[in-house]
Amino acid sequence: MAVPSKTVTNQDLAALVETNDEWITSRTGIQRRRHCAEGESISVLTAEAAQKALERAGVTPDQIGACIVATVTQENLVPSAACGLQKDLGLPEDIPCFDLNAACTGFLFALHTMECLLNASPRKFGLVVGAENLSRVINWEDRGTCILFGDGAGAAVVECREGWPSISAVMGCHGSGELLCLPGVESGGHSYISMEGTKVFKFAVEAVPWCIDQVLKKTGQTVEDVDFFVFHQANARIIDLAVRKYHIPAEKYYKNIAEYGNTSAASIPLVLGELQEQRKVGPGSRVLAVGFGGGLTWGSCLIEFA
């Protein structure tokens, strides 16, 4: 993982909009978030995270069979962030490198896409990255959204081999810009995130159990068989509700939303990175990851740590 140097506290935001630390902490669980400072670039952080992932996996760039960057805030539309990584890291030129937009579910959509690509590739390692510079698309006059989002990048090297179990991804979409929207350059207006927070909250609270149930059904596993649950970090209350519903013990899930806020596609790999650093997961750990977000999109899968 790689996060920007600048920390923005709830108190800092209270100086910009009518809000306070108590409201933000109790409604979201967020205390701080990282935002790219002047001169800092998400593409540099993306390359840093990807480089670290390669080193940690002991995999060299020439072994990579595909590269996907999940993002909605890439520095350039063309060339893609993934093509930027191909150049920066010296990945092979005869492989697909592309960006993927599934908002906060992006990293999981990318893992599933990567599994399909690697099944058909002679190279069995893939690079999957989630990276966001959401501070660039925040409406600083909207207290309902400006408190939520942070920047960061997380990367994983994945390996896929014949005979290994599939990650059994489940995913879905419901096309709607009414609840959550980030307009593009053609819209003519500002490219700011707008959100119907309470409705998105309700959607998330229904999507998470659907995802967990479907993955468990598909893999024939139970909640007890799962070593660790990784949730998209959008709101601590959404995670708490899921944990309570499935009686997931404290040592089997993790929240870092207090530190980073909602980093969209980067959120799940930021959790995975910290879990690995803290040795909460290790070789053989089976991790059920769940994401949901704009689109609307949702998804889940069961990953096994190498």
Ligand code: COA
């Ligand atoms: N500080 C203080 N008050 C705020 C505020 C802020 N930052 N933002 C909103 N409020 C106010 C509202 O204006 C409203 O006031 P009113 O009752 O006088 O109208 C009140 O707090 C309640 O607002 P509401 O939007 O109903 O709060 P909420 O409990 O739904 O919490 C979110 C808002 C955004 C934290 C919550 O809905 C949420 O987390 N939604 C899901 C977000 C999510 O998952 N998004 C990403 C998908 S990836």
